[in-house]
Amino acid sequence: MKWYIPREHGAWAMLIVPYWIGASISGVQWSHLLFFIGLFALYFAQAPLLTYIRNPKNKDVWPSFFAYISIGSIIIIPFFLTNFSLLWISLSILPLFMINLVFAKLKKERWFINDLIAIIALSSLLLLAYRLTEPAIHFEAYKYVLLNVLFFTGSVFHVKSLIREKNNKMFQRTSIFYHIMVVIFTAVLQLFGAALTFLLSLLKTLYVPKSYLKRPLQIGVVEIINSVLFFLLVIYW
Structure with missing residues (x-):
C-alpha cells in the first residue's frame, strides 16, 4: 500500500500552530494530544483524496485514504459523543474544506482565494482545541x-x-x-x-x-x- 502524505508542508504549520494556540489558552491537557493525533490523521486523508481528484486514474489512493480516515475516526468520534459542541464546530468548518476540493477539481488550487479559504478553515481548528476543555467558546x-x-x-x-x-x-x-x-x-x-x-x-x-x-x-x-x-x-x- 502506498502511503500518501500531504505535500503542502506549509499547511502543516497552519494546522499545528492554531490548534496548539487554542490548547494553550484553554489549558493544555492530555486530551488535546489525543484529539490532535486524530485530527492529524484526518488531515493526512486529504492527500490521497486530492491526488484522486486531480487525476482519477490514480486508483491506488483508497487504501491509504481509508486507513487515515479510520484512524482519525476511531480517535475523534468518542470526543464527539461526549461533547456535541465539537461535532457542530467541525460541521461548520467542513464546507470550507469542501470548497478547497472544488478548487482542486477545477485545477485552480494556486488561486489566492483558495489559500485564504484554507487558512480560515485551518485557523478555525483553534476553536476545537479551545472547546475541548472549556465549557463555552x-x-x-x-x-x-x-x-x-x-x-x-x-x-x-x-x-x-x-x-x-x-x-x-x-x-x-x-x-x-x-x-x-x-x-x-x-x-x-x-x-x-x-x-x-x-x-x-x-x-x-x-x-x-x-x-x-x-x-x-x-x-x-x-x-x-x-x-x-x-x-x-x-x-x-
Missing part, C-alpha cells in the same frame, strides 16, 4: 483565530511573492502594504505580541535578500521559524 478564542488568519495570510503573500509572483511588482507591493497594515492594526488593538511578530514578518519581507530565498526548502525553514516566533509571542505576550 469565549471572545478570546475568536480573537486568536483572527490573528492566525492574519499571520498565515501574510505568510502566503510572502511565499507567493518569492515563487509564483516573483515577477509581479503589483503583488509584491500589495504584500508589503498588507504587512504594514496588520502591524498597525494589532498595535492599535494593543496586541503587542502579535504586532511584534507581524513587524518581524514585515522586516523579513523588506530586507531579507531574495537571493537567500530561492529554493522552497530555504523559504520553508524561514516560515517555520517565523511560525514558532508567532506562537511564542502570541501566547506569552
